[in-house]
Amino acid sequence: MAQRPLKLVPQLMAILALAVITLAMWAAWLGWDQHRDVHPDGSETGPYEAWQVIGLVLTLLAPVYWAASRRYFAGAVLGVTAGLTAAAAYDWSDDSSGLYMVGVGMVMVGSLVVTGAVSAVIASVKTRTGSARQRS
Template sequence: MPAVVAPAAWAARLGRDQHRDVHPDGSATGPYEACQVIGLVLTLPAPVRGAASRHHTAGAVPGTTAGLTAASHDRSDDAGGLSAVGAGTVTAGSLAVTAAVSAVITPAARPGRPTGARRPTAPPSSAPRGAR
């Protein structure tokens, strides 16, 4: 699921804005605004948590990483190779963050028991085995 959700979230948040903003002094920024990137970052933990809580860490970490890397790798106007640098940065960042989120969530998601709960133990009985 994260391998499908990640590129869809990228397309929804960042895919529609592909132009740079040129300021009066000649400098250019973009193509993304900070709020778009923050929106993407806030969207992705839900599918990672969903997969990791079901102990599908192998799908959560590489799935999200591969989905974001594929979606973000824009080769359309790259003459200098910076597209590959950007894709590498996205790969490293998403791999690190999804691995950290999964590492925190997977041990906490134990089926049938709340996190930190201990099984009650019966006190030792002093009565003989057949006398109960």
């Protein structure tokens, strides 16, 4: 019984650490760009460019790998999901259409699914490489 709370503390710390890292990465990659591009036909795109979103995703792979390889699955999945959801909600809350919550929900579900899948793959690969090392 005494070890159970000790295992919970690292998971909670991983969740908090990854949420803070994710918020910082959102600010670094997406937070500064609030300009929408207006095209000649009057349509708008943006404010983010594809390279910014790709950079954010690639940057977040490192902390997800760190957490998943240490078996902090809750930290990897919930920390990144919470960070991205909070950042999107804050960043998009000034949307006048009122549809920003749909986008925030999509970010939440998408990041939950993707970080869960990536964490499972990392854990699977780490388990296989660990088993192979023990056999040799």
